[in-house]
Amino acid sequence: MDEEMISKFELAIPxxxxxxxxxxxxxxxxxxxxxxxxxxxxGADFKSGEADPATVYRNLRRxxxxxxxxxxxxxxxxxxxxxxxxxxxxxxxxxxxxxxYLAEQKAKxxxxxxxxxxxxxxxxxxxxxxxxx
Amino acid sequence: MIGNQKTLKIIHAGALQRVxxxxxxxxxKQNPGLKIKILGVGSREGAKRLLSGEHYDIIAxxxxxxxxxxxxxxxxxxxxxxATDQLVIGYDRSSRGSKExxxxxxxxxxxxxxxxxxxxxxDLDPCGYRTLMVxxxxxxxxxxxxxxxxxxxxxxxxxIHPKSLDLAKALFTGKVDYAFLYSSEAEQLxxxxxxxxxxxxxxxxxxxNFYDQAVVTVESKIPGKSVILHGKPIEFAIGLxxxxxYPELAQSFVDLLTGSEGYSILEECGLIPC
Numbered sequence: 545m546d547e548e549m550i551s552k553f554e555l556a557i558p559x560x561x562x563x564x565x566x567x568x569x570x571x572x573x574x575x576x577x578x579x580x581x582x583x584x585x586x587g588a589d590f591k592s593g594e595a596d597p598a599t600v601y602r603n604l605r606r607x608x609x610x611x612x613x614x615x616x617x618x619x620x621x622x623x624x625x626x627x628x629x630x631x632x633x634x635x636x637x638x639x640x641x642x643x644x645y646l647a648e649q650k651a652k653x654x655x656x657x658x659x660x661x662x663x664x665x666x667x668x669x670x671x672x673x674x675x676x677x
Numbered sequence: 678m679i680g681n682q683k684t685l686k687i688i689h690a691g692a693l694q695r696v697x698x699x700x701x702x703x704x705x706k707q708n709p710g711l712k713i714k715i716l717g718v719g720s721r722e723g724a725k726r727l728l729s730g731e732h733y734d735i736i737a738x739x740x741x742x743x744x745x746x747x748x749x750x751x752x753x754x755x756x757x758x759x760a761t762d763q764l765v766i767g768y769d770r771s772s773r774g775s776k777e778x779x780x781x782x783x784x785x786x787x788x789x790x791x792x793x794x795x796x797x798x799x800d801l802d803p804c805g806y807r808t809l810m811v812x813x814x815x816x817x818x819x820x821x822x823x824x825x826x827x828x829x830x831x832x833x834x835x836x837i838h839p840k841s842l843d844l845a846k847a848l849f850t851g852k853v854d855y856a857f858l859y860s861s862e863a864e865q866l867x868x869x870x871x872x873x874x875x876x877x878x879x880x881x882x883x884x885x886n887f888y889d890q891a892v893v894t895v896e897s898k899i900p901g902k903s904v905i906l907h908g909k910p911i912e913f914a915i916g917l918x919x920x921x922x923y924p925e926l927a928q929s930f931v932d933l934l935t936g937s938e939g940y941s942i943l944e945e946c947g948l949i950p951c
Contacts, residue, residue, distance in 0.1 A: 578951045579758075579882045579910070586883035597761050597881055597910075601951050605940065617757060617935065624741045624914050625757040627935075627951065 562592045564603050564612075565642035568635050571613055575630035578604060604629055612638050684712040685926055686732065690739035691717040691842035692762075692804070692859050693913065697737060699942045700934050707933075708926065719802030719840040721895065727752050727918070728898055734921040735930055739859075740803040741914035742906070747898050748916065756916030759935050760948040763880035763911065764804070764811050765870040766794075767845065767863040772854035775869070783871050784815065784824060787855055788831055794855035795833040797841045800896045803911075804841035807879055808857040810891035810908040814877040817890065859911070864947030882910045913948070 563585075570576065570584050578601055585595045607613045612635035618628040631639070689697045694717045701713045718726065720738035724747040727733065736753060738744065744756040766783055768775050778786045787794045799805035809829075816824040833853065838844045844856035845866050863870040875881045879888055891908030915934060917927045933939050943950040 579912075582882045583885065586881075594875065594881075595883070596875060597951070598949050601761075601949050605950070619755050623745065624912070625755055 562646075563595060563599060564607060565639065565646065566590060566592070566595075567600070567603060567607070568612065568631060568639040568642065571629055571631045572636065572639060575628055577618070577626035577628050579626065581629070607635065611635075683710075683923060683926070684714055685734050685923055685930070687713060687715045687735040687737065687930070688723045688726065688731075688733040689715060689717055689735075689737040690720040690723070690803070690913065691840040692739055692862050693717070693737050694842065695865050696934075696942055696946045696948065699946075700930060700939060703938060704926075704930055704933055707929070711926065717840075717842065719798065719805070721803060722801040722839070724748055725898065732918070732920070734918050734923060734927040735915065736918065737913070737915040737934075738803075739911075739913055740909075741912040742909060743803070744914055744916055746904070752919060753916040754919055756914045757931070757935065758912045758914045758951060759939070760913040760943050760950050761880065761911055762859040762861050762913070762948055763872070763875075763878040764807055764857055765860045765863055765872050765878070766855050767848055767858040767866075767868045767870045768855045769848045769851065770869065771851060772848070774854070778855075778871055780871055780873065783873070784819065784821065784828075788827055792854050793833055794831070794857075795838050795844055795847060795853045796835055796857045797844055798835045798839045799893060802840040804844075804857065804859060805835055806893040806895055806906055807908075807911065809893045810879065810888070811857065811873065811877055813891040813893075814888065814908065815873075817887075818874060818877050861947035879908060879911045885910055912951075 566585060566588065567581065570581055576584065582595055582597055582600050585591055585600065604613065608615050611632055613629050614632050615627045615629045617625055619625045687697060697715055701715060705711055705713065720740055720743055723736065723738060724743045727736065728747060741756065741758050744753055773792045774786045774789060786792060796808040797805040799809055812825045812828045838847055841858050841862060844853065844858055845862050845868065847853040848856055848868060860870060872878065876884050876887060888908035888910065893906050894903045895906060897904035915931055917924060917931065921927045940950040
């Protein structure tokens, strides 16, 4: 696969699939408003890509509507008021489901990598066998 | 039924014209007989109008920082961030170089002597000082020393188009090839536009520290004095006047804008509700 194809392949993995889990985890750690969440998400070592504000806010609204998080307007003490988001009990359950799903995906990826390593090793052994007189 | 004598007055960023009009329409449906007067201006100009004694019940501005700088605590008690946006380069299909311009070559396209481009007035309109910030950030981002000064020298005088919505009209009439606008304005007017990298388009709080390096001097609230503004992510905010005669009605407007109906309106108008 050349670089262009690899880039297209990476782009085909939708950030929306995991950003909800990432946001739920961050909100589980502490309630936050969107501005702060975007900063925390981009500073997290588990982020799956650059989180643009449109994607973050769209997912926050979706999860708010679905009852996974709840929000209210918080008056700013020295700055602007902002909508503050926090995790609900349903959100905590959803985070557990996400974590199980990600653990399964991790196991599958590890199996894939192990199988690939075996494949490469067998190819090398075959090549070495061919080279012997 | 609201008595005919009640007239709610709203002053808003020109970029919010369609958003405010749509919300007003809904509020009037909910309150038959209510009269609402709206005025769209550059947000910095709008805040200064309040300082000079003009009265409005609701103030919706394109830069949340204007509230703290000019209006709180004397004229407004609380204000709320309700939407974000990004700066883009809008153009018309007949603009010179429009078939070739991309996110990678926009600087060279705009600096072509055959091409003209414009920005709004930084003393009146946040889009104006944000454009200057974008140019400063672009100089750092692309590593092109002198980019900012070159853009300033080549730009059409800013006084010709006081606010960003004026720029959009100039694009339509062909007076301007390119203009620095909010993406929501370009979307609403169905103008084609070039998006800029998020590190320079003032859209993403993740780059707040980088944006902070951009510095623009504008007229302060004291005549003859100036104030220094630093780059920040774009945030629109709304507040109620402390001396509103109809605080409940004014609050209804804010509730509408920041509720589910307002969300839909903001999204339809190309803004990001937050």
